[in-house]
Amino acid sequence: MHEKEMTDRLREGDEEAFRELVGEYQVRVMSLCLSMLHLREEAEDVAQEVFVEVYRSVGRFRGESRLSTWIYRIAVNKCLNQIRHRQRRKWFLLPGQLPEKQRQEEIAAPAGDLPSAEIERQQRLQRLWQAIDALPENQRKAFVLSRMEDLSYREVADIMGTTLPAVESLLQRARINLQQKLWAFYKKERS
Amino acid sequence: MKCKQCHKELITWLEGSASQEKREAVEAHLAVCAGCREFAGYLRETLALAAAEVKVEEDPWFYTRVKARLTWKTQTTAPPARGKSSGQALAGLLQPAFFTLLLLLGIYGGIRLGGAPHRQNHPPLITEAPVPWMDEMNAEPLETFLMQ
Numbered sequence: 001m002h003e004k005e006m007t008d009r010l011r012e013g014d015e016e017a018f019r020e021l022v023g024e025y026q027v028r029v030m031s032l033c034l035s036m037l038h039l040r041e042e043a044e045d046v047a048q049e050v051f052v053e054v055y056r057s058v059g060r061f062r063g064e065s066r067l068s069t070w071i072y073r074i075a076v077n078k079c080l081n082q083i084r085h086r087q088r089r090k091w092f093l094l095p096g097q098l099p100e101k102q103r104q105e106e107i108a109a110p111a112g113d114l115p116s117a118e119i120e121r122q123q124r125l126q127r128l129w130q131a132i133d134a135l136p137e138n139q140r141k142a143f144v145l146s147r148m149e150d151l152s153y154r155e156v157a158d159i160m161g162t163t164l165p166a167v168e169s170l171l172q173r174a175r176i177n178l179q180q181k182l183w184a185f186y187k188k189e190r191s
Numbered sequence: 192m193k194c195k196q197c198h199k200e201l202i203t204w205l206e207g208s209a210s211q212e213k214r215e216a217v218e219a220h221l222a223v224c225a226g227c228r229e230f231a232g233y234l235r236e237t238l239a240l241a242a243a244e245v246k247v248e249e250d251p252w253f254y255t256r257v258k259a260r261l262t263w264k265t266q267t268t269a270p271p272a273r274g275k276s277s278g279q280a281l282a283g284l285l286q287p288a289f290f291t292l293l294l295l296l297g298i299y300g301g302i303r304l305g306g307a308p309h310r311q312n313h314p315p316l317i318t319e320a321p322v323p324w325m326d327e328m329n330a331e332p333l334e335t336f337l338m339q
């Protein structure tokens with residue numbers, strides 16, 4: 001369906017158009033949420049919220065950007081809000097309820113007697129997520145959108161509402177930061 | 192190129208987005224440096240793991256869940272946008288208030304408990320029948336307990 005037709009029908013509250021839109025974008029939105037949040041349950045929850053927001057605010061979508069750009073922007077903002085909410089909530093949680101702990105448990109849950117290769121895989125993932133989470137917000141957005149979601153620099157710039165050179169510079173800094181963090185983990189692992 | 196400089200360029204090189212000059216410099220260094228080669232392998236594997244981890248399959252029930260959430264939200268919150276933010280604001284206020292109350296109760300309880308044994312020295316103050324736990328304290332004062 002053409003984007004213009006899709007948004008027109010969504011504005012009219014056409015349920016079939018909404019179903020099509022969810023079908024078309026659910027994998028991309030879910031994957032982005034997973035890249036930002038790393039917890040499946042939480043990512044699914046936020047992904048659903050993204051579509052609720054899309055449905056409700058499509059009336060405000062002016063068509064100045066592509067529909068996908070607008071949806072990605074909503075998704076990124078929802079994820080960042082979730083991360084902020086998580087950080088605020090941290091003060092009131094028991095150690096076992098912390099997201100990092102949950103992530104470890106989520107990973108360990110199907111484990112039981114995991115082969116050591118699988119444990120190593122999970123540990124490496126943990127470290128990469130830690131390194132990504134430690135990036136400044138804009139670097140993290142740029143890296144996740146470009147590297148994890150495989151979007152072009154142009155699309156990343158549109159989603160972030162910035163310029164191409166700014167995205168390139170953010171990505172360059174993100175790569176160096178990540179490399180430094182991963183080098184520290186790598187050295188520790190080998191020592 | 193030195194190892195440190197090589198490390199800085201590795202992710203860009205792995206992504207295939209390095210300039211030709213940088214790419215050649217990295218490759219020339221990797222050809223002679225086993226340490227950087229190994230680290231490059233580690234980075235490549237780790238980044239590939241993450242890319243695989245966030246691959247998701249289409250979930251046939253996803254739409255149903257979104258729809259249910261939408262219906263539920265429309266039913267429970269009359270003005271949707273405001274309803275949510277005020278709900279969050281309320282939760283933000285209630286949570287600290289609850290914990291402050293808990294803390295105050297704890298302090299109050301502590302003072303009460305700390306003061307309790309002294310009260311035994313002033314029997315006239317207790318006019319009603321002693322509460323069971325106070326009775327136990329009378330039956331076995333702290334001093335006798337400690338002497339044992």
Ligand SMILES: [Zn+2]
Nearest residue numbers: 194197224227
């Ligand atoms: Zn080297």
